[in-house]
Amino acid sequence: MSVPEPNKAPLNSTLDSRDGTSSTDDSEHEPTSPESAPISPNEDGADDFVRGFRFWTIIIGLSVTSLLASLEHTVITTAAPYILQDLDLRENFVWVTNAFFVCSTALAPLFGQLCNIFGRRWVFMAIVALFTLGSGICGGASSGWMLIAGRAIQGAGSGGIVLTTNIIVSDLCPLRKRGQYMAVILAIFGIGLAIGPFVGGAIAQNSSWRWVFYMNLPIGGLSLGIMFLFLRVGSVNEGSLTDRLRRIDVVGNGILMAGTTAILYALSYAGSIYPWSSWHTLVPMLMGLLGIGLFAWFELSGIPAEPVMPARLFKHRTSIVVFVNTFLNSVIYFWSLYFIPVYFQAVLLYSSTRAGYSLLPQAVAGIPGAIIAAVSLSRWGKFKPIHFVGFAMSTLGLGLCALLDKNTSIAEWAVFQIIIALGIGTVIDTLLPAFQAPLSEADQAVATSTWSFIRGFGSIWAVAIPAVIFNNRIDEQLSMVSDASARQLLGGGGAYQQASASFVEQFSPAVQEEIKDLYTSALHRVFWVGAIFSGLACLLVLVESDVPLRTQLETQYGIEKNKKERAEDVENGFGRSI
Incomplete structure:
Protein backbone atom coordinates (compact mmCIF):
# COMPACT_ATOMS: atom_id res chain seq x y z
CA MET A 1 0.00 0.00 0.00
CA SER A 2 1.49 3.33 -0.99
CA VAL A 3 1.80 5.96 1.71
CA PRO A 4 1.25 9.61 0.86
CA GLU A 5 4.12 11.97 1.57
CA PRO A 6 3.48 14.03 4.71
CA ASN A 7 3.59 17.29 2.82
CA LYS A 8 0.88 16.07 0.43
CA ALA A 9 -1.77 15.44 3.06
CA PRO A 10 -5.07 16.97 1.97
CA LEU A 11 -6.13 20.15 3.66
CA ASN A 12 -9.56 21.70 3.85
CA SER A 13 -10.10 24.84 1.87
CA THR A 14 -9.99 28.08 3.82
CA LEU A 15 -11.46 31.44 3.06
CA ASP A 16 -8.94 33.83 1.60
CA SER A 17 -9.18 36.83 3.87
CA ARG A 18 -8.36 39.30 1.12
CA ASP A 19 -10.88 38.53 -1.59
CA GLY A 20 -13.23 35.94 -0.12
CA THR A 21 -12.15 33.18 -2.50
CA SER A 22 -11.33 29.76 -1.26
CA SER A 23 -7.86 28.26 -1.66
CA THR A 24 -6.11 24.97 -1.00
CA ASP A 25 -2.45 24.64 -0.04
CA ASP A 26 -0.90 21.84 -2.07
CA SER A 27 2.57 23.21 -2.59
CA GLU A 28 5.53 22.09 -0.63
CA HIS A 29 7.38 25.32 -0.04
CA GLU A 30 5.55 28.24 -1.54
CA PRO A 31 5.68 31.07 1.04
CA THR A 32 3.50 33.36 -1.06
CA SER A 33 0.45 31.11 -1.16
CA PRO A 34 -2.86 32.82 -0.40
CA GLU A 35 -3.03 31.68 3.16
CA SER A 36 0.48 32.98 3.90
CA ALA A 37 0.32 36.25 2.02
CA PRO A 38 0.66 39.51 3.95
CA ILE A 39 -2.57 40.47 5.64
CA SER A 40 -3.32 43.82 7.15
CA PRO A 41 -3.87 44.01 10.91
CA ASN A 42 -7.61 44.33 10.57
CA GLU A 43 -7.74 41.26 8.34
CA ASP A 44 -5.69 38.88 10.43
CA GLY A 45 -8.29 36.16 10.72
CA ALA A 46 -8.58 36.69 14.45
CA ASP A 47 -12.29 35.85 14.40
CA ASP A 48 -11.43 32.34 13.24
CA PHE A 49 -9.02 31.75 16.13
CA VAL A 50 -11.24 30.84 19.06
CA ARG A 51 -9.57 30.36 22.45
CA GLY A 52 -12.17 28.57 24.51
CA PHE A 53 -12.07 26.49 27.67
CA ARG A 54 -10.46 23.45 26.00
CA PHE A 55 -7.77 25.60 24.41
CA TRP A 56 -6.72 27.16 27.72
CA THR A 57 -6.90 23.83 29.54
CA ILE A 58 -4.48 22.34 27.03
CA ILE A 59 -2.14 25.34 27.42
CA ILE A 60 -2.23 24.90 31.21
CA GLY A 61 -1.56 21.16 30.86
CA LEU A 62 1.37 21.84 28.54
CA SER A 63 2.74 24.39 31.02
CA VAL A 64 2.57 21.89 33.92
CA THR A 65 4.32 19.29 31.79
CA SER A 66 6.99 21.79 30.71
CA LEU A 67 7.69 22.58 34.37
CA LEU A 68 8.17 18.85 34.89
CA ALA A 69 10.69 18.66 32.04
CA SER A 70 12.60 21.84 32.91
CA LEU A 71 13.24 21.00 36.56
CA GLU A 72 15.25 17.92 35.60
CA HIS A 73 17.66 20.01 33.50
CA THR A 74 19.14 21.68 36.58
CA VAL A 75 17.82 19.97 39.73
CA ILE A 76 20.62 17.39 39.60
CA THR A 77 23.40 19.99 39.93
CA THR A 78 23.00 20.70 43.66
CA ALA A 79 21.95 17.14 44.55
CA ALA A 80 25.12 15.68 42.96
CA PRO A 81 27.29 15.55 46.14
CA TYR A 82 24.61 13.57 47.98
CA ILE A 83 24.23 11.14 45.08
CA LEU A 84 27.99 10.59 44.93
CA GLN A 85 28.01 9.69 48.61
CA ASP A 86 25.56 6.83 48.02
CA LEU A 87 26.49 5.59 44.54
CA ASP A 88 30.02 4.83 43.38
CA LEU A 89 30.12 6.70 40.08
CA ARG A 90 33.47 8.52 40.20
CA GLU A 91 34.40 9.92 36.75
CA ASN A 92 31.29 8.30 35.24
CA PHE A 93 29.09 10.81 37.07
CA VAL A 94 29.34 12.97 33.92
CA TRP A 95 26.97 10.49 32.24
CA VAL A 96 24.22 11.26 34.75
CA THR A 97 23.94 14.55 32.85
CA ASN A 98 25.15 13.47 29.43
CA ALA A 99 22.82 10.47 29.10
CA PHE A 100 19.95 12.87 29.77
CA PHE A 101 21.02 15.35 27.08
CA VAL A 102 22.03 12.88 24.37
CA CYS A 103 18.68 11.06 24.54
CA SER A 104 16.85 14.37 24.70
CA THR A 105 18.55 15.45 21.47
CA ALA A 106 18.90 12.26 19.44
CA LEU A 107 15.31 11.05 19.82
CA ALA A 108 13.62 14.35 18.88
CA PRO A 109 13.36 13.57 15.12
CA LEU A 110 11.85 10.15 15.83
CA PHE A 111 9.21 11.63 18.15
CA GLY A 112 8.32 14.19 15.49
CA GLN A 113 7.81 11.46 12.93
CA LEU A 114 5.68 9.43 15.36
CA CYS A 115 3.46 12.49 15.89
CA ASN A 116 2.76 12.57 12.15
CA ILE A 117 2.09 8.85 11.90
CA PHE A 118 0.11 8.19 15.10
CA GLY A 119 -1.18 11.65 16.00
CA ARG A 120 -0.22 14.01 18.79
CA ARG A 121 -2.37 12.88 21.71
CA TRP A 122 -1.13 9.36 22.37
CA VAL A 123 2.48 10.14 21.47
CA PHE A 124 2.49 13.04 23.94
CA MET A 125 0.98 10.93 26.72
CA ALA A 126 3.42 8.08 26.03
CA ILE A 127 6.31 10.54 26.30
CA VAL A 128 5.07 11.89 29.65
CA ALA A 129 4.69 8.32 30.89
CA LEU A 130 8.24 7.59 29.68
CA PHE A 131 9.59 10.58 31.61
CA THR A 132 7.71 9.53 34.73
CA LEU A 133 9.04 5.98 34.41
CA GLY A 134 12.59 7.30 34.13
CA SER A 135 12.06 9.39 37.26
CA GLY A 136 10.91 6.32 39.17
CA ILE A 137 13.97 4.34 38.03
CA CYS A 138 16.29 7.18 39.09
CA GLY A 139 14.65 7.50 42.50
CA GLY A 140 14.94 3.76 43.15
CA ALA A 141 18.45 3.39 41.68
CA SER A 142 20.61 0.92 43.61
CA SER A 143 23.71 1.47 41.44
CA GLY A 144 25.32 4.18 39.38
CA TRP A 145 24.50 2.53 36.07
CA MET A 146 20.87 2.12 37.06
CA LEU A 147 20.76 5.85 37.75
CA ILE A 148 22.35 6.60 34.37
CA ALA A 149 19.82 4.33 32.63
CA GLY A 150 16.99 6.15 34.39
CA ARG A 151 18.43 9.52 33.39
CA ALA A 152 18.61 8.37 29.77
CA ILE A 153 14.90 7.50 29.86
CA GLN A 154 14.17 10.80 31.60
CA GLY A 155 16.12 12.68 28.93
CA ALA A 156 14.16 11.02 26.14
CA GLY A 157 10.94 12.02 27.89
CA SER A 158 12.09 15.56 28.63
CA GLY A 159 13.18 16.23 25.05
CA GLY A 160 9.97 14.67 23.78
CA ILE A 161 7.88 16.88 26.07
CA VAL A 162 9.53 20.05 24.79
CA LEU A 163 9.19 18.91 21.17
CA THR A 164 5.56 17.75 21.31
CA THR A 165 4.60 20.89 23.23
CA ASN A 166 5.89 22.97 20.31
CA ILE A 167 4.06 20.72 17.83
CA ILE A 168 0.75 20.90 19.70
CA VAL A 169 0.93 24.69 20.03
CA SER A 170 1.63 24.82 16.28
CA ASP A 171 -1.55 22.80 15.72
CA LEU A 172 -3.64 25.05 17.97
CA CYS A 173 -2.44 28.50 16.90
CA PRO A 174 -1.93 30.21 13.53
CA LEU A 175 1.77 30.74 12.75
CA ARG A 176 1.68 34.46 13.51
CA LYS A 177 0.07 33.87 16.93
CA ARG A 178 2.19 30.95 18.10
CA GLY A 179 4.91 32.96 19.77
CA GLN A 180 2.50 34.47 22.29
CA TYR A 181 1.42 31.13 23.68
CA MET A 182 4.85 29.57 23.49
CA ALA A 183 6.10 32.57 25.50
CA VAL A 184 3.69 31.63 28.30
CA ILE A 185 4.94 28.05 28.32
CA LEU A 186 8.54 29.20 27.95
CA ALA A 187 8.13 31.42 31.03
CA ILE A 188 7.05 28.37 33.05
CA PHE A 189 9.96 26.39 31.57
CA GLY A 190 12.36 29.17 32.56
CA ILE A 191 11.04 29.20 36.11
CA GLY A 192 11.73 25.47 36.33
CA LEU A 193 15.30 25.97 35.10
CA ALA A 194 15.87 28.80 37.58
CA ILE A 195 14.48 27.08 40.70
CA GLY A 196 15.85 23.63 39.85
CA PRO A 197 19.18 24.03 41.72
CA PHE A 198 17.43 25.44 44.81
CA VAL A 199 14.79 22.69 44.80
CA GLY A 200 17.41 19.97 44.34
CA GLY A 201 19.63 21.30 47.11
CA ALA A 202 16.76 21.77 49.56
CA ILE A 203 15.34 18.29 48.99
CA ALA A 204 18.71 16.52 49.12
CA GLN A 205 19.78 18.38 52.25
CA ASN A 206 16.57 18.00 54.24
CA SER A 207 15.29 14.63 53.03
CA SER A 208 16.81 12.20 50.54
CA TRP A 209 18.24 12.86 47.07
CA ARG A 210 15.84 10.19 45.79
CA TRP A 211 12.94 12.62 46.23
CA VAL A 212 14.57 14.86 43.64
CA PHE A 213 13.28 12.24 41.21
CA TYR A 214 10.26 10.90 43.10
CA MET A 215 8.67 14.37 43.15
CA ASN A 216 8.10 13.99 39.40
CA LEU A 217 5.71 11.09 39.91
CA PRO A 218 2.70 13.09 41.20
CA ILE A 219 3.41 15.96 38.76
CA GLY A 220 3.62 13.46 35.89
CA GLY A 221 0.37 11.84 37.04
CA LEU A 222 -1.35 15.24 37.16
CA SER A 223 -0.12 16.08 33.67
CA LEU A 224 -1.30 12.75 32.29
CA GLY A 225 -4.72 13.24 33.87
CA ILE A 226 -5.18 16.74 32.44
CA MET A 227 -4.04 15.80 28.96
CA PHE A 228 -6.05 12.56 28.89
CA LEU A 229 -9.21 14.51 29.60
CA PHE A 230 -8.65 17.58 27.45
CA LEU A 231 -6.00 16.90 24.77
CA ARG A 232 -8.50 15.70 22.18
CA VAL A 233 -7.10 16.73 18.84
CA GLY A 234 -7.44 15.48 15.29
CA SER A 235 -5.31 12.70 13.81
CA VAL A 236 -4.70 11.07 10.45
CA ASN A 237 -5.23 7.31 10.53
CA GLU A 238 -4.06 6.23 7.09
CA GLY A 239 -3.52 2.50 6.63
CA SER A 240 -3.14 -0.35 9.05
CA LEU A 241 -0.76 -0.40 12.01
CA THR A 242 1.77 -2.33 9.91
CA ASP A 243 1.60 0.26 7.13
CA ARG A 244 2.15 3.07 9.58
CA LEU A 245 5.09 1.33 11.26
CA ARG A 246 6.73 0.95 7.85
CA ARG A 247 6.71 4.73 7.47
CA ILE A 248 9.14 5.12 10.39
CA ASP A 249 12.63 5.94 9.14
CA ALA A 305 9.86 6.11 2.22
CA GLU A 306 9.37 8.98 4.65
CA PRO A 307 12.67 10.65 5.67
CA VAL A 308 12.86 11.82 9.26
CA MET A 309 14.54 15.04 8.01
CA PRO A 310 13.36 15.54 4.42
CA ALA A 311 15.45 17.74 2.13
CA ARG A 312 12.45 19.94 1.33
CA LEU A 313 12.86 21.56 4.76
CA PHE A 314 15.99 23.32 3.51
CA LYS A 315 14.96 24.60 0.09
CA HIS A 316 14.39 28.14 1.32
CA ARG A 317 17.32 30.32 2.38
CA THR A 318 15.46 31.54 5.47
CA SER A 319 15.07 27.98 6.74
CA ILE A 320 18.80 27.35 6.26
CA VAL A 321 19.82 30.54 8.05
CA VAL A 322 17.42 29.92 10.94
CA PHE A 323 18.69 26.33 11.22
CA VAL A 324 22.29 27.58 11.58
CA ASN A 325 21.33 30.40 13.92
CA THR A 326 19.35 28.01 16.15
CA PHE A 327 22.58 26.08 16.64
CA LEU A 328 24.52 29.29 17.34
CA ASN A 329 21.89 30.63 19.76
CA SER A 330 21.98 27.39 21.73
CA VAL A 331 25.79 27.54 21.88
CA ILE A 332 25.75 31.19 22.99
CA TYR A 333 23.21 30.51 25.72
CA PHE A 334 25.21 27.74 27.39
CA TRP A 335 28.47 29.60 26.67
CA SER A 336 27.47 32.34 29.09
CA LEU A 337 25.61 30.03 31.49
CA TYR A 338 28.69 27.86 32.13
CA PHE A 339 31.51 30.45 32.10
CA ILE A 340 30.06 33.42 33.98
CA PRO A 341 30.02 31.24 37.16
CA VAL A 342 33.77 30.61 36.60
CA TYR A 343 34.26 34.37 36.88
CA PHE A 344 32.23 34.55 40.07
CA GLN A 345 34.03 31.69 41.81
CA ALA A 346 37.63 31.93 40.56
CA VAL A 347 38.00 35.71 40.18
CA LEU A 348 35.54 37.25 42.66
CA LEU A 349 35.92 34.25 45.02
CA TYR A 350 32.19 33.82 45.58
CA SER A 351 30.93 30.62 47.18
CA SER A 352 29.01 28.23 44.93
CA THR A 353 25.77 29.32 46.62
CA ARG A 354 26.45 33.02 46.08
CA ALA A 355 27.52 32.32 42.49
CA GLY A 356 24.16 30.64 41.95
CA TYR A 357 22.29 33.68 43.29
CA SER A 358 24.45 35.96 41.16
CA LEU A 359 23.12 34.27 38.02
CA LEU A 360 19.57 35.41 38.79
CA PRO A 361 19.77 38.47 36.48
CA GLN A 362 20.46 36.13 33.59
CA ALA A 363 17.76 33.66 34.65
CA VAL A 364 15.08 36.33 35.04
CA ALA A 365 15.82 38.79 32.22
CA GLY A 366 15.33 36.31 29.41
CA ILE A 367 11.61 35.88 30.16
CA PRO A 368 10.50 39.49 29.46
CA GLY A 369 12.70 39.46 26.36
CA ALA A 370 10.85 36.39 25.07
CA ILE A 371 7.45 37.90 25.86
CA ILE A 372 8.22 41.22 24.16
CA ALA A 373 9.53 39.41 21.08
CA ALA A 374 6.47 37.14 20.92
CA VAL A 375 4.03 40.05 21.17
CA SER A 376 6.00 42.02 18.56
CA LEU A 377 5.99 39.04 16.19
CA SER A 378 2.25 38.65 16.56
CA ARG A 379 1.59 42.38 16.10
CA TRP A 380 3.82 43.08 13.09
CA GLY A 381 4.54 39.62 11.70
CA LYS A 382 8.24 40.43 11.09
CA PHE A 383 10.87 38.13 12.59
CA LYS A 384 13.98 39.43 10.80
CA PRO A 385 14.35 42.68 12.82
CA ILE A 386 13.63 40.76 16.03
CA HIS A 387 16.43 38.29 15.26
CA PHE A 388 18.84 41.09 14.37
CA VAL A 389 18.16 43.02 17.59
CA GLY A 390 18.40 39.85 19.69
CA PHE A 391 21.72 38.67 18.31
CA ALA A 392 23.10 42.24 18.39
CA MET A 393 22.28 42.42 22.12
CA SER A 394 23.89 39.03 22.75
CA THR A 395 27.00 40.21 20.89
CA LEU A 396 27.13 43.39 22.95
CA GLY A 397 26.60 41.52 26.22
CA LEU A 398 29.32 38.95 25.53
CA GLY A 399 31.68 41.71 24.42
CA LEU A 400 31.05 43.57 27.67
CA CYS A 401 31.74 40.37 29.63
CA ALA A 402 35.20 40.38 28.06
CA LEU A 403 35.86 43.47 30.22
CA LEU A 404 35.11 41.68 33.51
CA ASP A 405 37.91 41.66 36.10
CA LYS A 406 38.36 41.48 39.87
CA ASN A 407 37.38 45.14 40.25
CA THR A 408 34.10 45.00 38.30
CA SER A 409 31.14 46.19 40.36
CA ILE A 410 28.00 44.17 41.05
CA ALA A 411 25.90 46.61 39.03
CA GLU A 412 28.16 46.19 36.00
CA TRP A 413 28.20 42.38 35.89
CA ALA A 414 24.45 42.29 36.57
CA VAL A 415 23.75 44.63 33.63
CA PHE A 416 26.06 42.61 31.36
CA GLN A 417 24.09 39.45 32.20
CA ILE A 418 20.78 41.20 31.59
CA ILE A 419 21.89 42.35 28.13
CA ILE A 420 22.93 38.79 27.16
CA ALA A 421 19.72 37.29 28.56
CA LEU A 422 17.50 39.84 26.82
CA GLY A 423 19.25 39.08 23.53
CA ILE A 424 18.94 35.32 23.88
CA GLY A 425 15.36 35.57 25.15
CA THR A 426 14.38 37.84 22.26
CA VAL A 427 15.56 35.28 19.73
CA ILE A 428 14.78 31.96 21.39
CA ASP A 429 11.01 31.96 20.90
CA THR A 430 10.95 33.46 17.40
CA LEU A 431 13.33 31.06 15.64
CA LEU A 432 10.84 28.21 15.33
CA PRO A 433 8.07 30.28 13.65
CA ALA A 434 10.69 31.61 11.23
CA PHE A 435 11.83 28.07 10.42
CA GLN A 436 8.22 26.96 9.89
CA ALA A 437 7.18 29.98 7.81
CA PRO A 438 8.42 28.85 4.35
CA LEU A 439 6.98 25.34 4.85
CA SER A 440 3.49 23.97 4.39
CA GLU A 441 1.34 23.31 7.46
CA ALA A 442 1.58 19.57 6.78
CA ASP A 443 5.33 19.79 7.49
CA GLN A 444 5.04 21.54 10.86
CA ALA A 445 5.74 18.44 12.98
CA VAL A 446 8.82 17.33 11.04
CA ALA A 447 10.05 20.93 10.90
CA THR A 448 9.65 21.29 14.66
CA SER A 449 11.48 18.04 15.39
CA THR A 450 14.34 19.02 13.05
CA TRP A 451 14.59 22.42 14.72
CA SER A 452 14.53 20.82 18.19
CA PHE A 453 17.33 18.46 17.19
CA ILE A 454 19.67 21.23 16.07
CA ARG A 455 18.93 23.22 19.21
CA GLY A 456 19.85 20.21 21.36
CA PHE A 457 22.87 19.47 19.18
CA GLY A 458 24.06 23.02 19.83
CA SER A 459 23.87 22.46 23.57
CA ILE A 460 26.16 19.43 23.20
CA TRP A 461 28.87 21.64 21.68
CA ALA A 462 28.15 24.64 23.89
CA VAL A 463 30.55 23.67 26.65
CA ALA A 464 33.18 21.90 24.53
CA ILE A 465 33.96 24.86 22.25
CA PRO A 466 34.53 27.51 24.95
CA ALA A 467 36.29 24.91 27.13
CA VAL A 468 38.93 24.37 24.43
CA ILE A 469 39.42 28.13 24.09
CA PHE A 470 39.59 28.53 27.87
CA ASN A 471 42.06 25.70 28.49
CA ASN A 472 44.34 26.73 25.61
CA ARG A 473 44.52 30.28 26.94
CA ILE A 474 45.24 28.98 30.45
CA ASP A 475 48.13 26.89 29.11
CA GLU A 476 49.48 29.86 27.12
CA GLN A 477 49.48 32.16 30.18
CA LEU A 478 50.38 29.58 32.84
CA SER A 479 53.76 31.25 33.46
CA MET A 480 51.85 34.11 35.15
CA VAL A 481 51.54 31.85 38.23
CA SER A 482 54.73 31.53 40.26
CA ASP A 483 53.65 28.55 42.39
CA ALA A 484 54.65 25.24 40.74
CA SER A 485 51.93 23.17 42.44
CA ALA A 486 49.26 25.65 41.30
CA ARG A 487 50.57 25.50 37.71
CA GLN A 488 50.39 21.71 37.76
CA LEU A 489 46.78 21.73 38.94
CA LEU A 490 45.67 24.44 36.51
CA GLY A 491 47.40 23.16 33.37
CA GLY A 492 46.26 20.44 30.99
CA GLY A 493 42.56 21.21 31.27
CA GLY A 494 42.40 21.38 35.07
CA ALA A 495 41.53 25.07 35.38
CA TYR A 496 37.80 24.66 34.76
CA GLN A 497 37.51 21.89 37.36
CA GLN A 498 39.51 23.94 39.88
CA ALA A 499 37.45 27.12 39.39
CA SER A 500 36.32 27.65 42.98
CA ALA A 501 37.04 30.06 45.80
CA SER A 502 38.27 27.23 48.03
CA PHE A 503 40.93 26.28 45.47
CA VAL A 504 42.24 29.83 45.01
CA GLU A 505 42.24 30.70 48.73
CA GLN A 506 44.53 27.80 49.67
CA PHE A 507 47.50 29.74 48.25
CA SER A 508 49.31 32.81 49.55
CA PRO A 509 47.76 36.26 48.83
CA ALA A 510 50.32 36.99 46.11
CA VAL A 511 49.67 33.69 44.29
CA GLN A 512 45.92 34.22 44.65
CA GLU A 513 46.22 37.46 42.70
CA GLU A 514 48.22 35.67 40.00
CA ILE A 515 45.62 32.92 39.70
CA LYS A 516 42.79 35.47 39.50
CA ASP A 517 44.67 37.34 36.75
CA LEU A 518 45.18 34.05 34.89
CA TYR A 519 41.46 33.21 35.03
CA THR A 520 40.59 36.76 33.98
CA SER A 521 42.83 36.53 30.92
CA ALA A 522 41.34 33.18 29.87
CA LEU A 523 37.77 34.39 30.39
CA HIS A 524 38.45 37.50 28.30
CA ARG A 525 39.41 35.24 25.40
CA VAL A 526 36.35 33.05 25.93
CA PHE A 527 33.90 35.95 25.90
CA TRP A 528 35.54 37.69 22.93
CA VAL A 529 35.22 34.54 20.85
CA GLY A 530 31.64 34.14 22.10
CA ALA A 531 30.90 37.65 20.86
CA ILE A 532 32.30 36.66 17.45
CA PHE A 533 29.97 33.64 17.31
CA SER A 534 27.02 35.86 18.20
CA GLY A 535 28.13 38.50 15.70
CA LEU A 536 28.25 35.85 12.96
CA ALA A 537 24.63 34.95 13.76
CA CYS A 538 23.74 38.65 13.60
CA LEU A 539 25.26 38.93 10.11
CA LEU A 540 23.50 35.77 8.93
CA VAL A 541 20.18 37.34 9.88
CA LEU A 542 20.71 39.79 7.00
CA VAL A 543 20.36 36.84 4.60
CA GLU A 544 16.90 35.99 5.94
CA SER A 545 13.78 37.09 4.12
CA ASP A 546 10.72 38.10 6.13
CA VAL A 547 8.45 35.31 4.89
CA PRO A 548 4.83 36.29 5.68
CA LEU A 549 3.47 34.44 8.70
CA ARG A 550 0.15 32.70 8.09
CA THR A 551 -2.75 34.08 10.09
CA GLN A 552 -5.22 31.34 9.09
CA LEU A 553 -4.89 27.96 10.80
CA GLU A 554 -4.92 24.94 8.50
CA THR A 555 -4.28 21.65 10.23
CA GLN A 556 -5.63 18.14 10.51
CA TYR A 557 -4.54 18.01 14.15
CA GLY A 558 -6.53 20.86 15.73
CA ILE A 559 -8.95 20.56 18.64
CA GLU A 560 -11.74 18.11 17.89
CA LYS A 561 -15.09 19.83 17.51
CA ASN A 562 -18.52 18.73 18.55
CA LYS A 563 -21.36 18.46 16.05
CA LYS A 564 -22.68 21.96 16.73
CA GLU A 565 -19.27 23.57 16.14
CA ARG A 566 -18.71 21.63 12.93
CA ALA A 567 -22.15 22.66 11.64
CA GLU A 568 -21.38 26.31 12.40
CA ASP A 569 -18.08 26.08 10.52
CA VAL A 570 -19.81 24.70 7.45
CA GLU A 571 -22.44 27.42 7.63
CA ASN A 572 -19.84 30.19 7.97
CA GLY A 573 -17.54 28.78 5.31
CA PHE A 574 -14.58 28.19 7.62
CA GLY A 575 -12.35 25.16 7.15
CA ARG A 576 -10.31 23.90 10.03
CA SER A 577 -10.06 27.17 11.92
CA ILE A 578 -10.41 26.58 15.62
Missing part, protein backbone atom coordinates in the same frame (compact mmCIF):
# COMPACT_ATOMS: atom_id res chain seq x y z
CA VAL A 250 14.31 3.32 11.34
CA VAL A 251 17.68 3.40 9.57
CA GLY A 252 17.89 7.18 9.45
CA ASN A 253 16.97 7.53 13.11
CA GLY A 254 19.47 4.82 14.06
CA ILE A 255 22.35 6.50 12.19
CA LEU A 256 21.51 9.87 13.71
CA MET A 257 21.35 8.49 17.27
CA ALA A 258 24.65 6.64 16.87
CA GLY A 259 26.42 9.68 15.43
CA THR A 260 25.12 12.01 18.12
CA THR A 261 26.08 9.61 20.91
CA ALA A 262 29.62 9.16 19.54
CA ILE A 263 30.17 12.93 19.38
CA LEU A 264 28.90 13.43 22.92
CA TYR A 265 31.11 10.60 24.18
CA ALA A 266 34.16 12.30 22.67
CA LEU A 267 33.22 15.70 24.07
CA SER A 268 32.53 14.27 27.54
CA TYR A 269 36.11 13.20 28.12
CA ALA A 270 38.07 15.49 25.78
CA GLY A 271 40.37 17.87 27.62
CA SER A 272 39.64 16.36 31.04
CA ILE A 273 40.14 12.59 31.07
CA TYR A 274 41.84 12.36 27.66
CA PRO A 275 43.71 15.02 25.62
CA TRP A 276 42.05 16.30 22.45
CA SER A 277 44.82 14.68 20.44
CA SER A 278 44.24 11.24 22.03
CA TRP A 279 42.70 8.45 19.97
CA HIS A 280 40.13 8.13 22.76
CA THR A 281 38.84 11.52 21.65
CA LEU A 282 39.55 11.53 17.92
CA VAL A 283 38.12 8.10 17.02
CA PRO A 284 34.60 8.60 18.47
CA MET A 285 34.57 12.20 17.27
CA LEU A 286 35.42 11.24 13.68
CA MET A 287 32.97 8.32 13.80
CA GLY A 288 30.25 10.64 15.04
CA LEU A 289 30.89 13.24 12.34
CA LEU A 290 31.00 10.49 9.74
CA GLY A 291 27.68 9.25 11.08
CA ILE A 292 26.11 12.71 10.68
CA GLY A 293 27.42 12.84 7.10
CA LEU A 294 26.09 9.34 6.39
CA PHE A 295 22.72 10.38 7.82
CA ALA A 296 22.55 13.39 5.49
CA TRP A 297 23.38 11.18 2.47
CA PHE A 298 20.78 8.58 3.46
CA GLU A 299 18.04 11.19 3.86
CA LEU A 300 18.84 12.61 0.40
CA SER A 301 19.19 9.21 -1.27
CA GLY A 302 15.47 8.54 -1.69
CA ILE A 303 15.79 5.20 0.09
CA PRO A 304 13.55 5.99 3.10
